[in-house]
Amino acid sequence: MGEEPGPVRVRLDLAYDGREFSGWARQRGKRTVQGELEDALRVVTRAERPWELTVAGRTDAGVHARGQVAHVDLPAEVWAEQRDALLRRLAGRLPQDVRVWRVAEAPPHFDARFSALWRRYAYRVSDHPGGVDPLRRGHVLWHNWPLDVDAMNEASELLLGEHDFAAYCRRREGATTIRRLLTLRWRREPDGVVEGTVRADAFCHNMVRALVGALLFVGDGHRPAEWPARVLAGGARDSAVHVVRPHGLTLEEVAYPADEALAERNRESRTLRTLGSAHGPGGRGELRG
Known part of the structure; x- marks a missing residue:
């Protein structure tokens, strides 16, 4: 048998x-x-x-x-x-x-979590003085200050790459906060909503919402474009960085390698990362969306 x-x-x-x-x-x-x-x-x-x-x-x-x-x-x-x-x-x-x-x-060696190459999120904000379209109120944050998208993009460029994002993450014992930020850009849609695209190999807890909070402070003129990068370099949470409300955030896409590369990707993703390492997203038990 x-x-x-x-x-x-x-x-x-x-x-x-x-x-x-x-x-x-x-x-x-x-x-x-x-x-x-x-x-x-x-x-x-x-x-x-x-x-x-x-x-x-x-x-x-x-x-x-x-x-x-x-x-x-x-x-x-x-x-x-x-x-x-x-x-x-x-x-x-x-x-x-x-x-x-x-x-x-699924193909052999596929793992929804550890096989992922990157995750892409969108955060949507309205700075219209009248508020948010009632039909989108559950998916768009209202920010009651005019936003300068160019200033937000200038600040975002300084955050790209592999860094220790401890200043923008909630720490967890035994978990690394090193991440590779691949994309961070903003654009104003035809309807006036400002949409941020955030793409990284992985995210730690509260990372996207804290980054958005810092960049909104740049966009509304309360902080210079260099400020979010200075906070990042400081390596510690800054009380001025607000974690924005969750309803403006949407997980839009998760990317995976070709089937033949899945096993190698799984191995890389399970390797604890240090700055400058060649490995994928760090940390056993700590990958998030």
Whole structure:
């Protein structure tokens, strides 16, 4: 008799409106994205216990996602039974503020978290004196000062590259705050909303929202363009850096390497990083969205 087939790793591409969630990670007594998805998977597969999901970026309470990625390991017989109907069944079971857009068997060595090359977020701000469009109030921050986008971009350029972002992160014991910031730029959309694009190999806790808070101070003239870089070089949290509210933040995209490079990427991502290292995002147990 042959051995029973092992589990099948399944990739899920999903989106959610974060307003009513206490973040991604399952928490006792709180509504979370992971909790809703795992409960829905358990019900539609008629399992006795939830299947545990691994996610590319653990978004905080109130943060949205348009391009989130997760994986789940299902027994081969469950996947064989469910693969053609799982997407439709999840759509019928999930609440309307969570949607799974794609379900597919993942290639060998795929890991939603450790295989990722980078994550891209958008932060949206309105500086219109009348406030935010009521139809977008759950996704756009109102900043009650006119913003100079050119000044914000000047300041953003000084933050690019690999640095220790301790000044913009909430420290966690045993976790590095070294990150490689690949993109940080701002543009004013035709409707007047100022949109920031932030792309990095990984993010530590509160990093994007703290960076945005510092750059808004530059944009409204309260600080010079060099100030956010000086805070970064100082290596310590500055009380003047405000962590902006979460509802303006959306995870837009997660990028992965070609299938043949997945195993190497996983190895790099699990290597603790130091400044100047050639490795990928640092830190066991500390990659975030």
